[in-house]
Amino acid sequence: MDEVEVVCPACHDPIYIPAEEYDELVEGDVMECENCGAEFEFLSLDPLEVVVVEGGEEAFFVDCPRCETPIEVEEEGEPVTCPECGYTFSPDWSEIGEEEEV
Ligand SMILES: [Zn+2]
Ligand SMILES: [Zn+2]
Numbered sequence: 001m002d003e004v005e006v007v008c009p010a011c012h013d014p015i016y017i018p019a020e021e022y023d024e025l026v027e028g029d030v031m032e033c034e035n036c037g038a039e040f041e042f043l044s045l046d047p048l049e050v051v052v053v054e055g056g057e058e059a060f061f062v063d064c065p066r067c068e069t070p071i072e073v074e075e076e077g078e079p080v081t082c083p084e085c086g087y088t089f090s091p092d093w094s095e096i097g098e099e100e101e102v
């Protein structure tokens with residue numbers, strides 16, 4: 001059975017969807033990433049375009065300022081260490097808070 005590879009927009013890990021399941025997807029469908037728990041929506045199927053709608057239950061994502069890897073953050077106010085390059089930084093929490101309020 002063929003599988004369609006979809007790259008999670010949050011963690012950039014590939015997710016494999018059975019072709020028969022993929023055929024039944026419609027624009028606006030939401031899927032949960034098995035790797036990071038983020039939910040993403042299919043904006044378009046041809047070309048394939050996905051966008052994160054929910055970064056997991058209580059977590060959200062910030063991009064590493066050095067290598068731009070999205071990092072899952074569970075605790076607001078704590079410094080974050082990038083699992084890819086080891087860079088530790090403090091995200092701009094006030095900015096993240098503003099985005100959530102809008
Ligand atoms: Zn993911
Ligand atoms: Zn990094």
